[in-house]
Amino acid sequence: MGRTVFSTSPRVDVIVDLGNPFLNLTVDGFLKIGSVAVAKAAAEEAYFIAKRGSVSRHDFEKSLKKMCREGAYWGTVAGLYVGMEYGVERVRGVRDWKNAMIGGALTGAIVSAASNQSKDKIVLNAITGSAVATAAEFINHFT
Structure with missing residues (x-):
């Protein structure tokens, strides 16, 4: 029986080699999801700046801080999850x-x-x- 594909998306792989698979996966998850969170925050901030019609230095700094905060938070959560999943796989011996x-x-x-x-x-x-x-x-x- 054929397999139905709902959507296709490009696959982006970041090569991270810290010499340990656990660290590699954790950092990879942090970077990928963190960058998505930064892009999301940047898009939201661009919308609000465009809605106001002007941008000040304060607005720019506030936007940059939000992007960093969101990226760090979601990157940390993703890195933690990937690390936990890998750790559980190693302990259980099953994927x-x-x-x-x-x-x-x-x-x-x-x-x-x-x-x-x-x-x-x-x-x-x-x-x-x-x-x-x-x-x-x-x-x-x-x-």
Whole structure:
């Protein structure tokens, strides 16, 4: 039976070689998702500047800080997730969707705990991280 492809997108690979697969994957995830977050923040800021019709030095500095903050935050979350998934794969000795589920749960819990969230919020974020990572893993295998 044929395979249906919903969309095709270019694949961008950044070569990172720190001599350790765990570090390579973590830095690669940080760079890729961090750059997407920077582009998102830049687009949002460009929209608001265009809407106002002018840009000041203060606006530019504020935009640059937001881009850096967003890139660092989302890059860190992505790097943590990729590292957790790889670590779980190494511990379990199996490469399957369960690694994404466990890695997502650990990432959600760690990010939430680092943000000084309540115990209930940590559990909910672990569940959310697990669900999103598992869904992304399944979608990735079907496209």
